[in-house]
Amino acid sequence: MQDLSSFLEESRRLVDAALEIHLPTESSEPRTLHRAMRYSVFAGGKRVRPALVIAASDLHHGHRESVLPAACAMEMIHTYSLIHDDLPAMDDDDLRRGRPSCHKAFGEATAILAGDALLTHAFLILAGQSAAEPRALLRIISTLAEAAGTGGMIGGQMADLESEGHEVKLTTVERIHLLKTAALITASLSMGAILAGAGEDDLWRMQRFGRRIGLLFQITDDILDRTGDSRSLGKTAGKDEAQGKATYPGAAGMEEANSRARQLAREASEDLAPYGDRAGVLLQFTDYLLRRSH
Numbered sequence: 001m002q003d004l005s006s007f008l009e010e011s012r013r014l015v016d017a018a019l020e021i022h023l024p025t026e027s028s029e030p031r032t033l034h035r036a037m038r039y040s041v042f043a044g045g046k047r048v049r050p051a052l053v054i055a056a057s058d059l060h061h062g063h064r065e066s067v068l069p070a071a072c073a074m075e076m077i078h079t080y081s082l083i084h085d086d087l088p089a090m091d092d093d094d095l096r097r098g099r100p101s102c103h104k105a106f107g108e109a110t111a112i113l114a115g116d117a118l119l120t121h122a123f124l125i126l127a128g129q130s131a132a133e134p135r136a137l138l139r140i141i142s143t144l145a146e147a148a149g150t151g152g153m154i155g156g157q158m159a160d161l162e163s164e165g166h167e168v169k170l171t172t173v174e175r176i177h178l179l180k181t182a183a184l185i186t187a188s189l190s191m192g193a194i195l196a197g198a199g200e201d202d203l204w205r206m207q208r209f210g211r212r213i214g215l216l217f218q219i220t221d222d223i224l225d226r227t228g229d230s231r232s233l234g235k236t237a238g239k240d241e242a243q244g245k246a247t248y249p250g251a252a253g254m255e256e257a258n259s260r261a262r263q264l265a266r267e268a269s270e271d272l273a274p275y276g277d278r279a280g281v282l283l284q285f286t287d288y289l290l291r292r293s294h
Contacts (some may be wrong), residue, residue, distance in 0.1 A: 004284035011051040016042070018068040022125050027284055037121075038107040041079050043097040046112035049199070050075045055281050060086060061194025069129050070140055070191045073122035077148050078184060083111050085157070104186035119148070132154035133193065140191045147187035156180025163246040170251045174215065181221075182214020205271055209282070212268040216289050219261045222247040223254065224292070265290040 005129055019041060024034045030037045050071030057067040086093040086101040094104050101113035126141050156179025159169040163172060168252060189206040198206070226249055272279035 002281060004281055004288055007055070007281045008046055008051055010050075011054050011071075012047045014054070014064065015047050015050045015069060015071050016228035019075065020073050022069070022072050023121070032106065032109060032110060033113055033117060034176060036102055036110050037117055039105060040083050040102045040114060041118070043099060045097050047071075047075060049184055049188045052185060052210075052285075053192040055285070056189040056192030057196040058192075059275060059282065060193050060196035060198040060202060060280055062192065063097065065130060065193075067192055067195050069125050072142075073125045073144065074188050074191070075117040076125075077116070077144065080115040080122075081148075081157075081184075082154060083115040083118070087111060088160070090157075106294050126189045131243075136194050136197075138275065139194050143187050143190050143194070147183040150177055150182030152187075153181075156183065160246060166246075168251060170248075173209040173246045173251045175249055176246055177215050177218040181218040182211050185217060186210030205274070209268050209271040212264045212271065213286055213289060216261055216264040216286070219248045219257055219264070220289055220292055222262070223257055224250055226254070263292055 023038055023041060026035045026038055028034055042120040053067055053071040053074055054064055057064065081098055083102045087103055087143075094101055096102070101111070102114055106114070122144070124143065126137070126144070129137060131145050132140075148154065156176050159172070159176045160180055163176065177195050186207050187210075190203060193206045195201050213247075225247065248260065252260070267285050269283055272282055272286075
């Protein structure tokens with residue numbers, strides 16, 4: 001059974017090599033825009049979402065070569081969301097992945113266009129995959145579009161903005177986290193499973209697991225915003241609390257946040273029980289989310 005650290009490193013290398021192929025070069029016009037896109041995509045990070053695409057495919061006996069375009073598309077969507085999330089009109093953060101945010105390095109207008117371009121390019125990559133079975137291809141395009149749109153990430157971002165500075169119920173916080181964070185994580189697992197030819201029961205199990213670890217991911221992120229530091233997090237620590245963001249510790253307290261995280265980790269692990277040792281990487285990832293420090 002492969003350990004998580006080696007899997008993440010291997011996945012990162014595969015995805016980075018594929019991104020080099022799929023992204024426009026810095027020397028192609030418009031050069032400034034392409035430089036900004038590549039600056040943000042190759043700023044570092046663990047490539048968690050594309051790794052989950054690969055892990056779900058592996059779990060269902062898929063071929064890694066066939067899921068790399070989907071993994072790249074997911075990373076482009078995620079990076080676009082970070083670029084826009086850091087803008088002054090949104091979270092107004094000067095630091096991302098340990099270095100200046102895209103708008104600090106290239107200006108607001110270029111950062112907006114870089115995010116737009118990554119979003120658009122992600123679907124261009126998916127649509128161009130002639131090797132994929134047509135019905136599966138249509139399904140993953142629909143899955144990603146839904147998860148990134150108003151019924152997923154963007155809807156969660158809107159709810160997050162509307163909740164800023166207000167006292168919100170715990171149910172509202174969970175809804176925001178499920179949309180803003182868990183939607184793309186769930187889509188990552190779903191896309192990998194679909195491309196591997198998983199059946200509907202397996203796909204449903206991946207979706208349930210994705211929602212749980214997506215919520216777990218954001219709850220631990222909320223906790224780390226209060227307990228971590230900017231150097232280890234790669235972004236400004238304490239920002240959510242300072243801006244009055246809807247967070248799990250803010251709505252329920254740190255003790256309840258930690259308790260809910262443990263519950264989600266336990267339930268997510270139970271979702272993987274039917275797969276036995278084949279789910280080793282995903283089980284380790286669940287444990288990592290619970291215990292992570294950055």
